Amino acid sequence: MNWQGLSGLLNHDMLVKLFERIPDWGIEKSTYLMCGPEGMMKNVETLLSEQKIPKDKIFKESFVQGIIDKDKKTAVGTEDKKAREVTIRYDGQEYKIMVEPGKHILETALDEGIDLPYSCQSGLCTACRGKALSGKVKLDEEEGLSQAERDEGYVLTCVGHPLTDDVVIEIG
Ligand code: FES
Missing domain, CATH: 3.40.50 (Rossmann fold)
Structure with a gap:
């Protein structure tokens, strides 16, 4: 008053x-x-x-509710219908996973029991951030990364789909 x-x-x-x-x-x-x-x-x-x-x-x-939009998930799946091999380096270990079309890299790794860091699973908090040392990764959501980070090759595994078979991501 x-x-x-x-x-x-x-x-x-x-x-x-x-x-x-x-x-x-x-x-x-x-x-x-x-x-x-x-x-x-x-x-x-x-x-x-x-x-x-x-x-x-x-x-x-930014804050958004829940997990990434299902429509966005399938949008990439329709672009690339092939399962892709991804190599993840984390905490002194190297893991190879096959990421099915429409699935995210983090989701696949977690399904295979690989304990990677994450939090929001929506591409906003950057807890899952890694650097793509090779290959091409498409992100459903890029808001969490600055332009400088994108230019340096950083990706978010929770919203990332591999587009090539030579993707190597180093986390941490
Ligand atoms: S877990 Fe939050 S950006 Fe990936």
């Missing part, structure tokens, strides 16, 4: 007003962290983009 500050939705105009109060606003050395509803984060991203803030200075935490 006694609140004297701004109030209302965090839309573009409100965000501009708030950011004008940040002492280092717009300075490239700042790092920007977002967490909240999808719409608000989109508004923030738009504003940061208008201010020409480099993408590698922007981080966001």
Whole structure:
């Protein structure tokens, strides 16, 4: 009742007003962290983009409910109908698994009793992150990785499908 500050939705105009109060606003050395509803984060991203803030200075935490959308799972399966061999290096061990079309790498490894790290299984937390040393991996969800990580070859096994037979992933 006694609140004297701004109030209302965090839309573009409100965000501009708030950011004008940040002492280092717009300075490239700042790092920007977002967490909240999808719409608000989109508004923030738009504003940061208008201010020409480099993408590698922007981080966001996204939350989604449940496991990855079944439609997305089958979408890749229709592209590639072949089971693919994947080599996983983790904790000093090397494992070879055959990943069936439409199945994820993590899911297959867990089904085979291989104890790999994971948490959300939705491509967001990066607990399952590994580096693809060779081969091609298609991700159903890329939001969890920054562009720099993708460029370096990092993949998320929980949403990853092998597209070639020479996939080698190093975890940890
Ligand atoms: S388990 Fe969270 S991104 Fe893979």
